[in-house]
Amino acid sequence: MTPDAATAQAVDRLRDEGVAVVHDVLTRDEAADALATLWAAAEESRRQGIPTFMPVLDPNVANVRVFNLIALDPLFTHLIEHPVADALATGLLGADYIVSNFTANIARPGAGSMAVHSDLAIVAPEPWASPGSLNVIWCLTDVTADNGGTLHLPGSQRYATQAEVFAAYGVDRPEDLVGHMLPFEAPAGSVIAMDGRVWHTSGRNVTADQDRALLFGYYAQPWLRPQWNFTRALPEDVQAACPPTLRHRLGLDHSLNTGDGVLIGRGPLG
């Protein structure tokens, strides 16, 4: 199958099943290089005063979080606008999607699970009746059940409210959904797409010596407030280097409805 055909098949599966995996988007060597870049970015983030452990998110320091990736290395600018990510985001959300966030979570041996959630539930009130957001997850290492492959609830994108999800699985609390979840498993270099309505949590890393490193490109409908304020967070030189389409998706332009920005799809005036 050609790379384009594999991506088109993944878009179909994402729309039907809420999740899809595309293999070999990066070579193993490219994934290893990206991992080295990510560790350097983690160091630089700490140097700039943005911590890489967030107690509000993770139970212990074995999870290393890296925020503001686009500011930290041009590789991450390349990945956030990568043609495979663009095809997945356009396929689920439409051509006018925006970039809401771009972060990393390295689950090291001993990492525990975070709170069960859906990514759309964090940024939008119920009902979640249509696709509002998408995570495009870059696997920089092999991802397995044992090293913390993201636990997810296949099909949960079909439920528009938390009560519907709980009723479907006969549970009263989000944490009770874990028993129904499956781990993502994919080789380094793969991309995993997950509809923002899919309920999930990070897996526990029970290996002795394997890191599980994932990048999360979070894309959203243009009417959703982004999780990250790129205008504030990206240095001027990084902003200046962004091409027009990416500037639009990051919200760097002055306006969205007076022609200063790029209306990518069909704008409000047709």
Ligand SMILES: O=C(O)CCC(=O)C(=O)O
């Ligand atoms: O690291 C993971 O497997 C999931 C992370 C996640 O769901 C999140 O940060 O919201």
